[in-house]
Amino acid sequence: MEYEFKDYLRVREIKRSFEKTILLDRDVFGCGITRNQKNDLSVTVYAASKSDNFPTEVDGIPVTVVEEKKATDSAINGHLRLASLDKIKKKTREAAVKGSFSTGLFDAALIGPHDINMVVPEVLGLGIPQGVVDPHIGMKVKKSGCRSGVTEGEVVALDVSMFIDCSPMGWGTILFLEQIGTTPMAKRGDSGSITLDNELNVVGLLFANIQNLTLHNPIRPLLDILKVGLVTENKVDSVLLEKIIGVRRDYENGKSRTERWRPVPMGVSVGNVAGGTGTTGCLVRGRVDKDIFILTNAHVACPRGYKPPGLNPEPPSF
Numbered sequence: 001m002e003y004e005f006k007d008y009l010r011v012r013e014i015k016r017s018f019e020k021t022i023l024l025d026r027d028v029f030g031c032g033i034t035r036n037q038k039n040d041l042s043v044t045v046y047a048a049s050k051s052d053n054f055p056t057e058v059d060g061i062p063v064t065v066v067e068e069k070k071a072t073d074s075a076i077n078g079h080l081r082l083a084s085l086d087k088i089k090k091k092t093r094e095a096a097v098k099g100s101f102s103t104g105l106f107d108a109a110l111i112g113p114h115d116i117n118m119v120v121p122e123v124l125g126l127g128i129p130q131g132v133v134d135p136h137i138g139m140k141v142k143k144s145g146c147r148s149g150v151t152e153g154e155v156v157a158l159d160v161s162m163f164i165d166c167s168p169m170g171w172g173t174i175l176f177l178e179q180i181g182t183t184p185m186a187k188r189g190d191s192g193s194i195t196l197d198n199e200l201n202v203v204g205l206l207f208a209n210i211q212n213l214t215l216h217n218p219i220r221p222l223l224d225i226l227k228v229g230l231v232t233e234n235k236v237d238s239v240l241l242e243k244i245i246g247v248r249r250d251y252e253n254g255k256s257r258t259e260r261w262r263p264v265p266m267g268v269s270v271g272n273v274a275g276g277t278g279t280t281g282c283l284v285r286g287r288v289d290k291d292i293f294i295l296t297n298a299h300v301a302c303p304r305g306y307k308p309p310g311l312n313p314e315p316p317s318f
Contacts (some may be wrong), residue, residue, distance in 0.1 A: 002138070002148050003041055003136075004162070005061065006279055007041060008033070008041060008136075008158075009043075011033055011041045011043065011061055011285070012033060012158075012159050014043065014058060014059045014229045014264065014308060015031065015033055015043045015061075015159060016055055016159070016273060018031070018043055018059075018063075018079060019031040019043075019056045019097075019207070022045055023054040023055075023056070023096070023097050023161065023175070024093050024094065024097060025047070026085065026088075026090075026093075026141065027047045027048040027049060027051060027056075027085065028045060028046070028047045028048075028293055029046045029047065029048070029068050029082060029083070029161030029162060029163055029210075030045075030046040030067075030068075030160060030161050030163060030175075030180045031043065031044065031045055031046065031089075031158060031160070031161050032046070032157040032158065032160035032162075033137070033157060033159050034041055034064060034137065034156055034157045034158075034177075034179055034181075035137055035156075035160045036062050036118075037136075038062075040062055040153060041061070041065045041137075042061065042063065042066045042094060042290050043062070043063050043064070044065070044066055044129030044157065045063060045065045045066070046066050046068040046162065046210075047065055047066070047067065047068065048069075048085060049067055049069070050065045050067050051065070052132055053227075056248075062090055063067055063201060064170075065219060066212055067210050068082065068189055068210060068212060069211050072168070075146055077219065080107070080166055080168075080169075080191075080207065080208040080299055081164070081165050081172045081208065081209075081210070081214075082162070082163070082164065082165065082208075082210040082211070082287075083163040083164055083165040084165065086258070087165055087167075087173050087262055088144065088163045088173055092163075092172070092173050092240065093299075094114070096163075096174075096175035097175075100114070100312075101174050101242065101312055101313065102172065102173060102174055102175055102312065102313070103174065103176075103177055103312045104164075104166075104171075104174045104175070104177070104218045104308070104310055104312065104313075105168065105176070105177055105178060105217070105221070105222075105225075105308040105309075105310030105311075106122075106205075106221075106222050106298075106311070107176075107205075107207040107208070107217060107293045107295060107297045107299055107308055108207075108217060108222055108230070108295065108296075108298055108309060108311050109295075109296060109297065109298040109299050109300070109301040109302050110203055110284070110293035110294065110295060111270070111280075111282070111293060111301050111307070112292075112293055113264070113292065113293075113294065114148075116156065116188060116292040117153045117263070118135065118216050118262060118263045118266070119246055119263055119264045119265075119283060119292065119294065120244050120263045120265050120266075120283075121231045121232070121233075121235070121236070121240075121244075121283040122198075122244045122247050122248065122265045122266065122291070123144045123176050123194065123196070123265070123266040123267050123282065124144050124149075124197060124203065124251050124257065124266065124267035124268065125144050125149060125193075125251065125267065126142065126144050126150060126200060126267070127200055127233075128181040128199070128200070128230055128232065128233040128236060129196065129200055129202050129230050129231075129232050130200045130201050130231070130233060130245070131193070131201045131202070132201060132202050132219055132220050132223065132230060133197055133199075133201035133202070133203055133292060134154045134203075134218070134220060134229060135180050135203050135204065136155065136158075136278075137156060138154065139153055139154065139155040139156060139197060140152065140153075140154055140241055141153050141155060141182055141185075141195045141196060141203055141204075142195070142196055142197075142198070143185060143186065143187075143190065143193040143194065143195050144193060144266070144267035144279075145187070145189065145190025145191075145192075145206070145257075145267065145276070145279045146189055146190065146257040146258060146267065146268050146269040146270075146280075146285065147186075147187040147188060147189030147257075147279075148185075148186060148187040148189075148190055149257070151185040151186065153182040153184070153185035154182060154183050154201070154256065155180060155181070155182050155183055156160055156183055157180070157181030157182075157213060158180060158181070159178055159179075159183065160176075160179040160180065160181045160213070160215065160216065160293060161175055161176065161177050161178075162175070162179065162210065163175050164176050164208055164215075165268060166299070167280050168265070168299075168304070169298070169299050169302075169304055169305070169306070170305040170313075171311065171313045172313055174254070174311065174313065176208075177220065177223075179215050179216065179217065179218070180195070180203065180204045180216040180217075180235075181213035181214070181215055181216075181219055181295070182195070182213065182214045182216065182226055183210065183213075183214070184212070184213065184214050184289040185214050186206055186214045187209075188209075189277055189278060189279070190206060190278070190279055191206060191207055191208070191278035191279060191282075191296075191298045191299065191300050192205070192206065192207075192278040192279040192280065192281045192295075192300045192301075193204070193205075193206040193267065193281055194266070194277045194281040194282045195216050195219075201221035202218050202219045202230060203216070203218075204216030204218055204281075205217040205219060205222060205281055205292045205295065205297070205309045206281075207297050207299070212288040213283065215249065215268075218300050219304030221238050222309075223284065225309045225310060226284070226295075226309060227287050228284035228285060228286055228287060228293065228295070229284060229287065230283075230284055230285075231282070231284060231285055231292065232284060235285075243263050243292075243302065246263075246266075247261070247265045253280040257269055258271075258277075263275045263281045264280060264294075265280070266279075266281060266282050266283065266294075267279060267280065268280055270294075270296055270301060271298050276301075278293050278296055278297055278299075278301070279296065279300070280296060281294065281295045281296045282287065282294075282295050283295070299310055300306075
């Protein structure tokens with residue numbers, strides 16, 4: 001990491017204060033922390049246009065404006081997309097900024113397999129997760145999704161706040177907070193993929209695309225709120241390893257990610273008709289009861305109206 005963490009914390013404090021005003025602007029979709037063209041940490045505003053109305057700095061920290069267009073079908077990942085400006089009503093902005101409604105931290109759900117012997121922690125094309133790591137700007141990452149397979153990217157934004165259209169799930173327009181932004185690295189159907197660094201440590205849970213970013217829930221606080229831990233290579237015994245070798249053989253022989261897999265690896269289609277088709281992310285284990293679950297997105301695995309952890313949905317009257 002080329003910047004001092006204390007410098008990042010200072011920028012984050014300023015950004016969080018600044019966005020309470022900037023997110024009320026009718027042309028703004030979101031706000032985050034990136035690097036500018038001079039490679040300095042910068043508060044970045046994602047807006048409909050690069051208007052001269054936005055300041056060039058705040059409390060000595062440079063402000064960068066990125067032009068973000070309304071999402072099109074090609075930019076949709078699963079059910080969720082960047083909210084259009086006409087959907088981000090004034091009351092929605094005000095409630096979200098105040099923290100009373102319309103905010104979310106995670107788009108996550110756990111799937112309990114009928115038989116734990118029918119799932120393996122292998123992430124197709126990558127391997128078995130090694131642990132958890134916190135992101136930093138410039139980190140190289142990769143994911144394995146059922147639509148686009150293995151793709152690589154880079155963390156370019158942290159502490160991202162973004163208005164996302166979650167109306168297909170009955171959540172309305174949600175301001176997602178504290179998200180990770182990477183270079184675009186997903187297509188529709190890759191929702192639920194985990195994001196890993198080059199050492200196969202898990203960084204995040206992929207849940208949405210906008211024009212300039214793919215968005216991911218940060219994994220460490222997500223695991224904490226779900227009270228689960230990763231199933232890593234340290235948990236693999238000889239019986240499980242034999243199953244994993246078979247899965248790797250099928251993958252090398254070109255078996256499709258949308259086919260029926262037994263045992264089920266990570267990085268294949270969830271195929272849940274009620275919630276849509278997304279990707280199996282990773283295996284996790286309850287910290288208390290030790291039950292095994294598949295981690296993916298709520299908008300992938302759950303029916304309309306399910307409330308994922310960390311979601312504070314807006315009132316229907318807005």
